Amino acid sequence: MHFNFIFYLLFLTIIALVVIFMTTYKKQTQVDVLKLQNEMNLQKQAYFLPSKLEAYQRCILLLDRISPANLCLRTLQTQLSARAQQSLLIKTVRDEFEHNIAQQLFVSAEGWQILIQSKEEVLRVINLASSTLSENSTATELAAKILEISGQVSPFPTEICRSFLQKEFQEFIS
Numbered sequence: 001m002h003f004n005f006i007f008y009l010l011f012l013t014i015i016a017l018v019v020i021f022m023t024t025y026k027k028q029t030q031v032d033v034l035k036l037q038n039e040m041n042l043q044k045q046a047y048f049l050p051s052k053l054e055a056y057q058r059c060i061l062l063l064d065r066i067s068p069a070n071l072c073l074r075t076l077q078t079q080l081s082a083r084a085q086q087s088l089l090i091k092t093v094r095d096e097f098e099h100n101i102a103q104q105l106f107v108s109a110e111g112w113q114i115l116i117q118s119k120e121e122v123l124r125v126i127n128l129a130s131s132t133l134s135e136n137s138t139a140t141e142l143a144a145k146i147l148e149i150s151g152q153v154s155p156f157p158t159e160i161c162r163s164f165l166q167k168e169f170q171e172f173i174s
Contacts, residue, residue, distance in 0.1 A: 048106070049173070055106035056169045059115060060162055062100045066093050066122050067158040068150035072143040085139035086130040089146075093122055111165050118157040125149050 064070055075092050077085065097119050104112040129145035150156055155163075 052106045052169070052172065055103040056165055058100050058103050059107060059111075059165055062096055062103075063115070063118060063158045063162050063165075065096050066119060067156065068122060068125055068146050071122070072146055076139060076143050078138070078140055080139040082130060082133045082137035082139060082142035083135075085142045086126055089126045089142075090123060093119060093126070107165065108168055111161075111168050114157075114161045114164050118161040121157040125153075 065074070071089060071092065075085075075088055077088065080088065107115070125146055129142055129149050132145060133141055
């Protein structure tokens with residue numbers, strides 16, 4: 001009887017030790033998994049950060065290049081008619097956008113959607129300004145009208161998008 005009690009006590013002790021070991025091992029495994037996930041996230045961020053930084057820089061540059069004031073100053077060809085200048089402006093905006101289309105891989109869907117809306121608003125302003133001019137208007141008159149119309153919208157969509165993307169990037173690197 002005494003032997004059975006010692007055997008039973010030894011058996012319970014072994015089971016308790018196995019349970020304690022398994023619990024400790026499971027907790028340690030969970031801690032190791034969390035550490036590994038954190039390390040992977042840090043490595044992923046370090047790997048993609050330069051590409052993300054470049055994408056945000058290029059999107060900001062795109063917004064700067066298509067903002068009405070900069071666009072008109074950069075592309076104005078005084079010898080052109082208003083209609084020819086309108087075509088040139090539209091082509092320039094579309095080319096700038098298409099040149100940066102791959103940046104959407106690194107910018108949030110919401111940020112990219114706001115960027116598209118900004119581009120579309122620039123195109124609307126160009127077309128609206130052109131529609132208010134006569135057939136024999138000059139490129140300079142078109143540029144003045146574009147600046148007048150865009151000056152009435154404050155802040156202009158390109159500025160709203162720029163602010164959004166800057167804030168988004170700051171949140172990403174924080």
